[in-house]
Amino acid sequence: MEELKEQVTSMPRIGEPAPAFEAPTSHGVLKLEDFKGSWLILFSHPADFTPVCTTEFIAFAQIYPELQKRGVELLGLSVDSVSSHIAWVRNVEEKTGTEIPFPIIADLSKEVSMAYGMIHPGQSKTETVRCVFIIDPNQIIRTILYYPLTTGRNMDEILRIIDALQTTDKNAVATPANWRPGDMVVVPPPNTQEMAEERLKQGYECVDWYLCKKKL
Amino acid sequence: MACISPDGKPTESGTKMLRALKSGLGSPEEIAKDAGLPLFRVRSGLRELTGAGLTTEASGKYEITEKGAELVK
Structure with a gap:
């Protein structure tokens, strides 16, 4: 029997614990458990200094105050370096006046991307697709959204899902x-x-x- | 390092955390409230500060060390 060379990792699923990680970010080394007790939106983007991603980051920054009112933190991810993230965030602020207030994982090793099924080789073997994982305060995955490289995400829908999940939990x-x-x-x-x-x-x-x- | 600069001095957020601890023991939640920082930043920052010998931890409560206090005189 031919040896299975490629490691097969299962995709994360709704209702299951979010895969733990410890990763370098633009705000220092963060662990998933650092977010325990808060809702967390972990989202990936294909690459820094790209047009659709830039529009998304501005949009995420714009809904950040609304998310904070709901006890939600944001954490971005791409397979770029911390230096690249810092340079891009500074460029976005300089060119658009929008400050990016949340951390971004620099997943050069692809460890987090693989654990969360963020790389879809049919789209790109080297970049993460546009994923959104909504993780509750107990660190259980409550929603998963996947968008292709060419389609920017809808922030209204992300806020609507947060409102819906919190309404469901409360009532x-x-x-x-x-x-x-x-x-x-x-x-x-x-x-x-x-x-x-x-x-x-x-x-x-x-x-x-x-x-x-x-x-x- | 988010809380300690390459020269070994605490950053702005590191300084806020150390100052919050100057009055006594604190949990990450209490420090976050006092320092006005997100809880995740405080948890990760306390790991760094403790690793650098600026704070100590016992049973989930943090305390500033003499070395830490010296830096935020």
């Missing part, structure tokens, strides 16, 4: 399609026939027993 509800804070939320479906009968009498706005909404 034990789900959120429907296109939900926004203030909209009605979905009551978890009943597990038994008896509960289904009761559900329709509980004053919720119901399409039927399995789809009921309520105001928070």
Whole structure:
């Protein structure tokens, strides 16, 4: 049997602990556990000094105050060096006036990229694709988004997901399609026939027993 | 090094952490609040400060050393 030469690493999955790491960043050496107790958005970009990534970093910096209000930290990553990150961040500030306030992992070894499945060889063998991992205060992965190299991310959607996850955790509800804070939320479906009968009498706005909404 | 410059002196964030510790023992959460720094920065910074002998840690509480206090006189 031919020896398996390539190491196969499984992709991280929602609901599982986020892979631990210790990595050099533009703010010093950071470990995943340094973020314990906060929500964390770990996101990768293909390379410093590239156009789409620059627009994304400006956009991430713009939503950073909103994220902080929600107890969320940001941590970027690419396979560039710390010096490259520092030079790029300074250039962005000089050219656009936008300060990048969050750290960026310099993953030259690709250890973190590989652990999080951020390199998709079909897109690029040397660069990370545009990944977003939303990690909760217990360091469990709650959301994973992957975007191709050519498509910049949507910050409204990232904020919306954070709001939805935090609403779910606080109120034990789900959120429907296109939900926004203030909209009605979905009551978890009943597990038994008896509960289904009761559900329709509980004053919720119901399409039927399995789809009921309520105001928070 | 985020908290200690190559010349061995604490950076601005390192100085804030050491100053926060001058009044006594502190947890990373207390230091973060006092220094006005994000908790993740404080946790990583305390590793550096402790490694450089400027702080010590026991049971999750940090204390400034004589060497650390000397740097933020």
